[in-house]
Amino acid sequence: MKAAIFGIGTELTDGQIVNKNASWISKKLKARGLTTNAHLVVPDERKLMREGLEFCASKADLIFITGGLGPTSDDFTRDIVTEWAGVPLKFDEASWQHVNDRLTSRGYTVKEIQRQQCYFPEGSKVLKNMQGTANAFYLEAHGKKVFVLPGPPREIESVWDDYITGWLSENTKHLDPFVTRMWDTIGVGESDVAVIVEDVLKNVTVEKGYRVHLPYVEVKLSYFKSQEKEMERAVSNLTEALHFCTITRDAEDVAEVFAQKLKEISSICLIDEVTGQFLMNRLMPVLREYMTDKSWSFSKSRTVKSPADLHLHVLPKDEHTCEVSLEFRGKKLKDVISSPYKTANMRERRHQYFAEMALIFWMKNLN
Known part of the structure; x- marks a missing residue:
């Protein structure tokens, strides 16, 4: 199961804010052995949003869309997703009650414009957002599984904990997860580290990767969980060869x-x-x-x-x-x-x- 993460918002493409949501979601997926094939960000423009959604659908089975579920005129993610899915929008009375309860309990006046947050694609599942007024939703269309989430990180985390963690647990248990082992080395140049790694693994068919994040050079070894037994020797040999310069393992932060x-x-x-x-x-x-x-x-x-x-x-x-x-x-x-x-x-x-x-x-x- 390959994933794509699609961020929507002119504030992202303008550089006003950094798209930390994509990084956060990718880490969550990686922990479950899923591979993210694409991160894409587009502004609040209908044509680009539709093209972006089609691109993500061409690259992944599982799509996470963030942003554009609010009550203002530039929030039309639900419309684009609904058009792409080829189904009508339906008003959800429970979501309208959620908006009313959340706003009135905080002393705000509920406005008619906020009704737009309560329309969802027919056949989708509404995911209640306990940290905001904009409920998320999940749907399946064109053979793809799509989660559409609000933009604020705190709200994404709330929906994730309440719904998506359980969904992933159930829907990925049959998969052969892609495992990545990591070594953070220090004091040795990237080319020198690479020579050591390539020599140790010269007869091993495995995906290798390197990442410089100063002052570290990170070494990555990736394979399917079903290959774990046959990779034990390679992991052990590489661990021994890099022991003199390894500080942490498997993304642990000092x-x-x-x-x-x-x-x-x-x-x-x-x-x-x-x-x-x-x-x-x-x-x-x-x-x-x-x-x-x-x-x-x-x-x-x-x-x-x-x-x-x-x-x-x-x-x-x-x-x-x-x-x-x-x-x-x-x-x-x-x-x-x-x-x-x-x-x-x-x-x-x-x-x-x-x-x-x-x-x-x-x-x-x-x-």
């Missing part, structure tokens, strides 16, 4: 692993005199998730004094080395990190490398 260890810590003081914004940019999203009600601070100067439970420092030694330390419960650990990026024009990459290596040090030593 910052998130580290942040999970912070759950029981009430306060943090981080002093970073080296990496600029790189370290803060890596930690900020995960600290917001795991330490919402706790105390944490960033500083670019060691002169800052703090009574925090955990102290994390990244201090310069010279242009190519820095000292990273961790102080917690009377224990202080430190190490010196040397960057492999020596030339003057690699300064930014050095800082990025120092930030990641500091995270790795803290992740390994915080117990």
Whole structure:
């Protein structure tokens, strides 16, 4: 079963917002062994929307459409989908009641224009949106299975949890999932990593892939789950060959692993005199998730004094080395990190490398 994700909205094609929905949905599908063949985004233009839907249908069995289910004149996704399916629109009284209940309970006046959110293709299944007024829907047409979802990520997640997770569980259990194993390596160039991988797998028929996301080079090995037994030796050999430079496996993120260890810590003081914004940019999203009600601070100067439970420092030694330390419960650990990026024009990459290596040090030593 191949999937396509079709985002609708002029705000996406104008660059006003980033289409994070496609990434989120693809990750959910990948976790179930499904392959996404296409991501497509078009503005709120009927002709392009119809052409886009037909393109997605030509590339996939399962289509996820996001956006354009609201009450305004530029929300006509339901109309395009209905025309493509070749069925009439039908008014759904339960959805109108949902709109009324949700708006009046929040002190809003219900307007007639909002009735347009309550029309759905005949034969489709309405999926109640507990985080918004625009219900989603599911239909089958032209041999394709189509989920039409609202645009806001929180609303997509709500519909997904309430309906789509169960649907996927039931409708994909007969499939042979496509499995991807991953190795995140650091400190070795992409071409050098590729030479190692190609040599280890020279007699193995398997799909290989590489992705540079600095300072990492990710190695990917993909095969069907039914091949797992025959691939055990190849996976083991590759793991051994890449052991010297592997940091994490199978899409595990260093910052998130580290942040999970912070759950029981009430306060943090981080002093970073080296990496600029790189370290803060890596930690900020995960600290917001795991330490919402706790105390944490960033500083670019060691002169800052703090009574925090955990102290994390990244201090310069010279242009190519820095000292990273961790102080917690009377224990202080430190190490010196040397960057492999020596030339003057690699300064930014050095800082990025120092930030990641500091995270790795803290992740390994915080117990």
